[in-house]
Amino acid sequence: MSFTQFNFSSQITENIRNCGYEQPTPIQEKAIPKVLSGSDLLGLAQTGTGKTAAFALPIIQRLSKGPRGKIRALVVAPTRELAEQINQTFLDLAEGTGLRTVTVYGGVGKGNQLQQFKRGVEIVVACPGRLLDHLNNRDVNLNKADILVLDEADQMFDMGFFPDIRRILKYLPKHRQTLLFSATMPADIRKLADETLTHPEEVRINLEQPLNLISQVLHPVTKPQKTALLLHLLNETTDGSTLVFTRTKYGAKNLAKKLMKTGYKATDLQGNMSQNQRQRALTGFRDGDFTILVATDIAARGIDVSLVGQVINFDLPSTAEAYTHRIGRTGRAKRSGRAISFVCHDDQPMIKAIERLQGKSIERLTITGFAMDKEVDQQHEPPKNTPRRNTKKKTHSSSHSPQQPHSKGKKKSTKPKTKHRPGNIFGLERGSK
Numbered sequence: 001m002s003f004t005q006f007n008f009s010s011q012i013t014e015n016i017r018n019c020g021y022e023q024p025t026p027i028q029e030k031a032i033p034k035v036l037s038g039s040d041l042l043g044l045a046q047t048g049t050g051k052t053a054a055f056a057l058p059i060i061q062r063l064s065k066g067p068r069g070k071i072r073a074l075v076v077a078p079t080r081e082l083a084e085q086i087n088q089t090f091l092d093l094a095e096g097t098g099l100r101t102v103t104v105y106g107g108v109g110k111g112n113q114l115q116q117f118k119r120g121v122e123i124v125v126a127c128p129g130r131l132l133d134h135l136n137n138r139d140v141n142l143n144k145a146d147i148l149v150l151d152e153a154d155q156m157f158d159m160g161f162f163p164d165i166r167r168i169l170k171y172l173p174k175h176r177q178t179l180l181f182s183a184t185m186p187a188d189i190r191k192l193a194d195e196t197l198t199h200p201e202e203v204r205i206n207l208e209q210p211l212n213l214i215s216q217v218l219h220p221v222t223k224p225q226k227t228a229l230l231l232h233l234l235n236e237t238t239d240g241s242t243l244v245f246t247r248t249k250y251g252a253k254n255l256a257k258k259l260m261k262t263g264y265k266a267t268d269l270q271g272n273m274s275q276n277q278r279q280r281a282l283t284g285f286r287d288g289d290f291t292i293l294v295a296t297d298i299a300a301r302g303i304d305v306s307l308v309g310q311v312i313n314f315d316l317p318s319t320a321e322a323y324t325h326r327i328g329r330t331g332r333a334k335r336s337g338r339a340i341s342f343v344c345h346d347d348q349p350m351i352k353a354i355e356r357l358q359g360k361s362i363e364r365l366t367i368t369g370f371a372m373d374k375e376v377d378q379q380h381e382p383p384k385n386t387p388r389r390n391t392k393k394k395t396h397s398s399s400h401s402p403q404q405p406h407s408k409g410k411k412k413s414t415k416p417k418t419k420h421r422p423g424n425i426f427g428l429e430r431g432s433k
């Protein structure tokens with residue numbers, strides 16, 4: 001399968017080549033012809049699948065032909081980072097077409113956004129709150145925006161954006177093409193899809209493959225020993241960068257500080273930071289200026305940083321779905337990745353929920369010097385209706401003591417050796433392909 005089948009313009013074809021895309025990903029293969037034909041689309045897929053180009057390419061092709069100076073496509077996304085990332089994809093793939101884009105989100109001044117509206121743009125990538133603000137002030141006119149993309153709809157729901165989205169819809173033409181993407185399809189998303197889409201084509205992307213490239217392991221540990229265990233693991237890490245997730249903003253900031261003091265090139269990414277600080281952290285992490293990013297769930301979705309070698313859940317997330325999104329930050333673009341989670345006594349119900357969602361158990365690996373006690377394994381039972389897998393505790397010996405995380409010595413790899421059975425991660429794959 002090749003991109004030539006879509007008959008993109010020569011400029012777009014060149015841009016695809018310049019991006020290094022050799023062939024369409026499965027979602028691009030399925031979605032591009034449908035979007036080009038003007039159909040509404042319901043896409044069940046998460047980031048990491050090539051979803052952004054799956055909607056950006058046909059939108060650019062369609063807009064290349066029409067009038068300029070009016071907003072003709074609106075993409076709504078939950079976070080500023082994702083909006084910037086989507087915008088970058090549009091910039092790369094629309095190079096030389098003359099199409100202009102702008103990102104619109106809060107936390108920064110309005111001046112630049114207003115200026116760009118005045119100059120004229122065809123594509124707007126926005127977070128709901130600030131866009132609504134501009135609409136209420138009549139800064140912007142969407143009555144020619146006949147392509148709407150709602151990206152990461154489930155995260156927008158989780159973040160309480162649906163009332164804003166329903167308000168935004170009133171500013172758009174009734175006859176339009178709407179594309180809605182979501183990684184999961186709970187009832188509320190289905191309801192929004194029913195309200196916004198007309199006879200949609202449905203595209204489901206099997207999530208097995210990305211997650212199968214990720215080896216997962218749980219390290220039982222007591223709370224006070226988490227930092228020492230993290231330092232121990234980082235000391236043994238030789239490849240790629242590390243994304244560490246904490247539960248709280250304060251936790252992320254504090255842990256990043258500790259890592260910096262220990263000599264690591266680390267930074268934090270959390271909601272208490274200004275947009276400029278957030279962007280600096282993310283860009284620095286992407287460019288390799290920081291090898292460790294300590295983040296809250298703000299970075300769990302959408303963010304695409306290739307070469308994230310491992311995700312470490314310093315604290316577990318509050319939902320099993322969030323775990324899937326977090327670990328999806330590694331193993332991207334067909335690379336393998338590692339997901340390590342620290343597990344304390346209180347985390348047992350969440351581990352059970354994660355294993356239930358994945359339909360398989362995750363290997364436990366106790367690292368010498370960091371053993372919690374026997375309870376974690378004794379409490380563990382494989383999820384219902386799942387064949388019992390090897391959940392035996394493996395004791396991992398190490399030459400490092402927790403008190404001396406950086407002592408040099410013969411290192412043993414902490415790479416988990418779990419073999420993964422294909423998992424029906426979100427229960428969405430039935431009927432796909």
Ligand code: AMP
Nearest residue numbers: 021023024025047048049050051052304
């Ligand atoms: P997304 O799911 O849109 O976040 O994309 C994930 C990553 O895949 C991004 O780094 C894209 O640049 C990359 N990508 C998208 N389409 C392709 C393709 N056809 N071939 C290779 N990489 C791609």
